[in-house]
Amino acid sequence: MREFKVVGKNVVKVDALPLALGKPLFAEDIEIKDMLHAKILHSPYAHARIKDIDTSEAEALPGVHAVLCYKNVPRVIHTTAGQSWPEPSPYDMVMFDNKVRYVGDRVAAVAAETEEIAEKALSLIKVEYEPLPAVFDPERAMDEGAPVIHDEPDCKYLIPVSYNPKRNQCAHIELEAGNFEQGIKEADFVIEHKFKVHHQQHCSIEPHSCICYFDHLGRLVIRSSMQVPFHVRRIVAQCLQVPERMIRVIKPRIGGGFGGKQEMVIEDVCAMLAMRTKRPVKLVYTREEEFTSARVRHPMVMWAKTGVKKNGTITAIMLKVLSNAGAYGTHAMTVMNNTCAKALPLFRCENIKWVADAVYTNLLPGGAFRGYGVTHAAFVMGVMMDEMAEAIGMDPVNFWKMNTIKEGETHPIFRILSETGRGVEMAVGSCALPECIDRGAETFGWKDKRERYKNQPQGPVRYGVGMSCMVQGGTVPMLDMASASAKINDDGSFNLMIGAADLGTGADTVLAQIFAETLDIPIEDVIVYSGDTDLTPFDKGAYASATTYVAGMAVLKTATKIKEQILEVAADILEEPKQDLVLRNKGVVSGKTGKRVEFGEIAKRALHRKDQFQIAATDSAVSKLSPQSFAAHFAEVAVDTETGQVKVLSYVAASDCGTAVNPKLLEGQVEGAVLMGMSYALTEEFIFDENGKVLNPSFSGYKIFSAVDIPKITTILIPSYEPTGPYGAKTAGEVNVNGPLPAISNAIYNAVGVRMYESPFTPEKVLRAIKMKR
Amino acid sequence: MKKEIEFTINGKKKRISVNTNDLLLEVIRDELGLYGPKYGCGTGECGACTVLMDGKPVLSCLTLAARADKKNIVTIEGIGTEESPHPLQEAFVEEGAIQCGYCTPGMILSAKALLDENPNPSEEEIKTAIAGNLCRCTGYVKVIQAIQRAAKKIGGEVR
Numbered sequence: 031m032r033e034f035k036v037v038g039k040n041v042v043k044v045d046a047l048p049l050a051l052g053k054p055l056f057a058e059d060i061e062i063k064d065m066l067h068a069k070i071l072h073s074p075y076a077h078a079r080i081k082d083i084d085t086s087e088a089e090a091l092p093g094v095h096a097v098l099c100y101k102n103v104p105r106v107i108h109t110t111a112g113q114s115w116p117e118p119s120p121y122d123m124v125m126f127d128n129k130v131r132y133v134g135d136r137v138a139a140v141a142a143e144t145e146e147i148a149e150k151a152l153s154l155i156k157v158e159y160e161p162l163p164a165v166f167d168p169e170r171a172m173d174e175g176a177p178v179i180h181d182e183p184d185c186k187y188l189i190p191v192s193y194n195p196k197r198n199q200c201a202h203i204e205l206e207a208g209n210f211e212q213g214i215k216e217a218d219f220v221i222e223h224k225f226k227v228h229h230q231q232h233c234s235i236e237p238h239s240c241i242c243y244f245d246h247l248g249r250l251v252i253r254s255s256m257q258v259p260f261h262v263r264r265i266v267a268q269c270l271q272v273p274e275r276m277i278r279v280i281k282p283r284i285g286g287g288f289g290g291k292q293e294m295v296i297e298d299v300c301a302m303l304a305m306r307t308k309r310p311v312k313l314v315y316t317r318e319e320e321f322t323s324a325r326v327r328h329p330m331v332m333w334a335k336t337g338v339k340k341n342g343t344i345t346a347i348m349l350k351v352l353s354n355a356g357a358y359g360t361h362a363m364t365v366m367n368n369t370c371a372k373a374l375p376l377f378r379c380e381n382i383k384w385v386a387d388a389v390y391t392n393l394l395p396g397g398a399f400r401g402y403g404v405t406h407a408a409f410v411m412g413v414m415m416d417e418m419a420e421a422i423g424m425d426p427v428n429f430w431k432m433n434t435i436k437e438g439e440t441h442p443i444f445r446i447l448s449e450t451g452r453g454v455e456m457a458v459g460s461c462a463l464p465e466c467i468d469r470g471a472e473t474f475g476w477k478d479k480r481e482r483y484k485n486q487p488q489g490p491v492r493y494g495v496g497m498s499c500m501v502q503g504g505t506v507p508m509l510d511m512a513s514a515s516a517k518i519n520d521d522g523s524f525n526l527m528i529g530a531a532d533l534g535t536g537a538d539t540v541l542a543q544i545f546a547e548t549l550d551i552p553i554e555d556v557i558v559y560s561g562d563t564d565l566t567p568f569d570k571g572a573y574a575s576a577t578t579y580v581a582g583m584a585v586l587k588t589a590t591k592i593k594e595q596i597l598e599v600a601a602d603i604l605e606e607p608k609q610d611l612v613l614r615n616k617g618v619v620s621g622k623t624g625k626r627v628e629f630g631e632i633a634k635r636a637l638h639r640k641d642q643f644q645i646a647a648t649d650s651a652v653s654k655l656s657p658q659s660f661a662a663h664f665a666e667v668a669v670d671t672e673t674g675q676v677k678v679l680s681y682v683a684a685s686d687c688g689t690a691v692n693p694k695l696l697e698g699q700v701e702g703a704v705l706m707g708m709s710y711a712l713t714e715e716f717i718f719d720e721n722g723k724v725l726n727p728s729f730s731g732y733k734i735f736s737a738v739d740i741p742k743i744t745t746i747l748i749p750s751y752e753p754t755g756p757y758g759a760k761t762a763g764e765v766n767v768n769g770p771l772p773a774i775s776n777a778i779y780n781a782v783g784v785r786m787y788e789s790p791f792t793p794e795k796v797l798r799a800i801k802m803k804r
Numbered sequence: 805m806k807k808e809i810e811f812t813i814n815g816k817k818k819r820i821s822v823n824t825n826d827l828l829l830e831v832i833r834d835e836l837g838l839y840g841p842k843y844g845c846g847t848g849e850c851g852a853c854t855v856l857m858d859g860k861p862v863l864s865c866l867t868l869a870a871r872a873d874k875k876n877i878v879t880i881e882g883i884g885t886e887e888s889p890h891p892l893q894e895a896f897v898e899e900g901a902i903q904c905g906y907c908t909p910g911m912i913l914s915a916k917a918l919l920d921e922n923p924n925p926s927e928e929e930i931k932t933a934i935a936g937n938l939c940r941c942t943g944y945v946k947v948i949q950a951i952q953r954a955a956k957k958i959g960g961e962v963r
Contacts, residue, residue: 040900042897042898043897043900043902045905046896046897046900046902046905047886047889047893047897049902049905049908050880050884050889050893050894050896050897050902050905050908050912051880051881051884051885051886051889051893052838052839052840052841052879052880052881052908052909053839054839055905056839056842056906058839058843059839061834061837232940233938233940234904234906234940235842235844235850235852235904235906235907235938235939235940236842236844236904236906237843237844283904283905284904285842285904285905285906285907286903286904286906286940286941288940314843316846317844317845317846317847317849317850533904534903534904534905534906534941535903536903694899694900694946695900697900697945697946698900698901698903698941698942698943698945698946699903701942701943701944701945701946702903702940702941702942702943703943704943705943705944706940706943728845728847728849729845729847729849729850729938730847730849734938734940735944736934736935736936736937736938736944737930737931737932737934737935737937737939737944737947737948738931738932738935740931740943740944740945743943743945745945
């Protein structure tokens, strides 16, 4: 393994101290003169036509400056999904429609002098609804006679997709590699189950927040909490029907995203209100709105059927997927595709069949969410693997090792399907999964605990252990693009401008480390600025576990160009041939004579004295493939058989991370992902009434883990070297959200002998399963 | 209805007029221009708005500004500077306990209230002290380590 100077070191996060000091760095942390406050009116109905809206009283209220509804905004069909153009999500939304499709859908918006006036104005808007029958169950959505949610004539995809909105079908794809039926015939054991995976809200502690104002040229500036500044600029321009040059999007520090901000959730409304009023406008979602009117992880119903031989060979895998897209299809097809494209290549199996539908229902729209479809499939396959291992009497550790893809191997799925549709031929460039399994099992005490819990004394509390392995392919291959620009300053420091969107992940720091490594300079000499559509070059944004890998490569290429320019100038100063010179600790040294010149001197010469030019470069990178990160997770649980309560006692996550550019930051990503997965598996749950209304839109009703809920979590980073990544780095972190569902489900089975096929594993469900078994 | 209140904030005396129904969070952010305390839920369930009132953590999104009358308020801006950060601020930076940083001000103030009373807390005591401060990024592991490190710094065990 190569030794690096800055890469691989626990450099302090570049923005950590200002954040610790409470500096005003977030979207809402500025006060602009004459700013108006915006509020949105949401639908109380799951499905209704708006026969009429009367906004006259609201408009007449003193202090109200604009009211928007379907009557006075352009009808531009679009998707809010923050994806590269043409988006692989259906165009099925308009800013305001004369139809509402879920409880919480947009009806109207107001800008007023104060929040109170805006709220008062909302109460004065008179809406005449014609309620329509609604459908909530995805298994009923495509029935003959089911209510048609998208009956508007203009909904469409920009790319070829099997799409039938008249049947509420948002996307359909199926594929087969090898011969599934033949594989089943060859099996000694065939296992088949139905699974359900539930809703999840991102719960970024900072809600969606946006401030729109005008610059000195009268251009619209959007300062917003989102992960995709360039996509947001494009989509807002589209919705407002203004040229993109009239819009600047600034991504300040972001208070968490997790996919929930890979989306234009509120920016179009805030921008339109600013345009109408010619005043700065602020729009901040309440926590309730986050739960009722933002985005969620797509719930899915899944059917799995697998065949296995006594010798441990998996002969066939079938996965049928029914994804509940909710009211709009944003990210529906791509999340669905990843239940295959980024999840199933983990398994060595010749015969794979996958049939997938995403359907519209009158519930909250799904969206991007950490894990992005892989989470669902990892649960299903993690449990199926456990059952197969049990059926043939093999320890899961050995069964997993035997049946998972190895470094250098390819997989039939790669060439058939990727996230966006067409497949990309590739092989696994780096894989440390076997080491993850071994080291994880050892640290966890797998053998010892399995033995110990076989003979545990009788009692109401039963203990058990479970494991699972997972993969997450990074980037959307042949599509994801990032770029960087950099320039030298008089003192030999550098400005590094990146389109990438650090949303708390540490991307600014990691990318600065890659830059510093390439130029052999200390991290302090890199001044990072990111995510501003005026000042930084294009980046597709923060998603698909891509930033370190793709933006990292763009930064490396940019720094390499700068290195060449520096060497040119140094050669002239030192009067030595360029090929004899090397960069060393913020200077250039001749390998032959030992003569040295500092970067500061090189910069001053280039900027002020001779053959003047700006030492600067820009470059970009596109992902040619989808580098995989792998992980093995182990969970130890206690199950109270009298209450159904499941408590995780200890958890080990061993994660293959390529070169960890900043191990401490990566550990933090792993820990955060594990805890988010755990909280999802055990306590997080949306509760809807029979009319599709969310009954628990608050942190007291929707329980995310707090510090007192956490078990002992051990993170083990297992390095590998991704040959296509910057300094061997690849996708890392996200994969770890996929472990808790299967590992905990398997541990519950080990403890009490019941299989949990439906998440979350709440006391009610676990108790019911235990009682049914008796 | 307006009410005159007088209080100390981050060591400075202030006399301002507030509406009796103004919330402390709004007054601190919008009137005093201190943006450290954050809005996360508005219902006292996430802790992002935590400030110290006479040394005790309070949820400023649920507290009427009028209650600050004659009180000593401390926000994150009042405990350290770039040149001289509070040991908790240093420890959060050093331990990688800050990801997005949105919950950090509230988290640090809850921890400060704990360490001011109990300079040598157990892990369980730390978890209980920050139980009302939700963090969605870190998994709390490094936050707890940072508070332990800060305790050692204050006790003179680490620099």
